[in-house]
Amino acid sequence: QVQLVESGGGLVQAGGSLRLSCAASGSIFMIAAMGWYRQAPGKQREMVAIITKGGTTTYADSVKGRFTISRDNAKNTMYLQMNSLKPEDTAVYYCNYIGMGYTWGQGTQVTVSS
Secondary structure, eight states: OOOEEOOOOEETTTOEEEEEEEEOHHHHHOOOOEEEEEEEETTTTTEEEEOOOOOOOOTTTTTTTTEEEEEEEGGGGEEEEEEOOOOOEEEEEEEEEEESSOOOOOOEEEEEEE
């Protein structure tokens, strides 16, 4: 039961931009904080950015100033605008609700070439 669907990944050159989208189930989306995570090969999944239902945001130091997380409650969709991409941003990106133990989706691959 895939109810969190990530999209927007792709292959870009360093310095480029991508905009990821996360389509979520409406009822939970309206009350939950959400976040973007990423996992590179051989690495543990790490939090990239989180956003509360009220719009308060927190970013990992590695992406601060380059990535912007946002959510559109009316569309049940969360976004991650990624600018000034670096090769070290290469990973599979996932979205999820915070603190609810929700099933992970398939993620979307982001590959940044140098």
